[in-house]
Amino acid sequence: MKISIENVSKFYKKNSPALRDISLEINQGMFGLLGPNGAGKTTLMRIIATIIQPTEGVVKIGNYRTDNLKEKWHILASLGYLPQELSLYGNLTPYEFLDFMGAIKGFRKRPNQIKELLEMVGLSNAAHQLIKTFSGGMKRRLGIAQALINNPSLLIVDEPTVGLDPEERTRFRNMLVDMASDRTVILSSHIVEDIAQTCYHVAILHQGKLLYKGTVSGLVQQANNKVWEYTSSNTHTPLHSSILVAKTRISDSNIKYRVLAEEQPMEGAYLVSPTIEDGYLWIIKKN
Structure with missing residues (x-):
C-alpha cells in the first residue's frame, strides 16, 4: 500500500x-x-x-x-x-x-x-x-x-x-x-x-x-570522511565547538574518542568507516 x-x-x-x-x-x-x-x-x-x-x-x-x-x-x-x-x-x-x-x-x-x-x-x-x-x-x-x-x-x-x-x-x-x-x-x-x-x-x-x-x-554515507578516532590520556581534551563527540571508551588510563568533524580534529586522529548512527548524528549536527 x-x-x-x-x-x-x-x-x-x-x-x-x-x-x-x-x-x-x-x-x-x-x-x-x-x-x-x-x-x-x-x-x-x-x-x-x-x-x-x-x-x-x-x-x-x-x-x-x-x-x-x-x-x-x-x-x-x-x-x-x-x-x-x-x-x-x-x-x-x-x-x-x-x-x-x-x-x-x-x-x-x-x-x-x-x-x-x-x-x-x-x-x-x-x-x-x-x-x-x-x-x-x-x-x-x-x-x-x-x-x-x-x-x-x-x-x-x-x-x-x-x-x-x-x-x-x-x-x-x-x-x-x-x-x-x-x-x-x-x-x-x-x-x-x-x-x-x-x-x-x-x-x-x-x-x-x-x-x-x-x-x-x-x-550511512552522509558521514563518509567525517568520522575520526583517536586515543588520548588527557580526560579533558579540548575540542572545537564544531566537533561532535559520538562515542568515548575508557581503556586502562586512556580514552578512545570517536568524533564527527569536517577535518582532522587533532594530530594522530584517523578516519574510520561510518555507521548509521554516525550518519544520523551528522545530519542532526548540520541542522
Whole structure:
C-alpha cells in the first residue's frame, strides 16, 4: 500500500509548528521514521492513522484521502496501529481482549484469527492468563496482535521497543520484519539500532522538519570522511565547538574518542568507516 504525504504541516499553537511542510512517499515493506523525542514523529503517525488532521497539506493512503470522512472508513478498514502508550484491560486475558477489539473493529471470524495471532506473537501459552501479570515485552506483543486483528495492509508502530530488554527488543524487531513481507510497516523510533536492524528506507525528523529521506545505506554515507578516532590520556581534551563527540571508551588510563568533524580534529586522529548512527548524528549536527 502506497502512502503519499504532500506538504503536511501541523500547528498546535500559532507560530509553533509540530510539523513543517513534510513530503514523503512510503511503499510496501519496512519504513523507518527516526528522530529524537519531540521531533514530530508521533504527530505524523497520528495524522497517517487519521486520529488528527494536518493544518496544511494532504495525506493519501492508497487512493483515499485522510481528510475525506467517507474515504476515511476505507483507510481504517485496512489500518493497524500500535501507539506508544496502549491502554490494555488488566483483568482480561489476551484471548478476551482480542475478541473485544475484534468486535469493535467489526471482525467476525474471530476465534481462529485470535488463535493464529497469539501463536504469531508468541503468547499462545499465556492466552488465558490475566494481562495485568504480563511483562512489558508481552504487553507490546499483545499490542501488535490487536493491531493485526483486521489483517491490515498498513501497520503503524510508534516507539515499540521502549523499555524492552535486549532479548525482547530483538524478538520484536524480527517479528516486525516478518510482518512487512506482505504489507507496509511504518516504524517510528528514536533508537537508531531499531531502524538499522529492520528498515531499508528511512526518514529523519528533527524539530518538525524533514532532514533526510532515502535508504539506510545512503544515510550511512552522509558521514563518509567525517568520522575520526583517536586515543588520548588527557580526560579533558579540548575540542572545537564544531566537533561532535559520538562515542568515548575508557581503556586502562586512556580514552578512545570517536568524533564527527569536517577535518582532522587533532594530530594522530584517523578516519574510520561510518555507521548509521554516525550518519544520523551528522545530519542532526548540520541542522
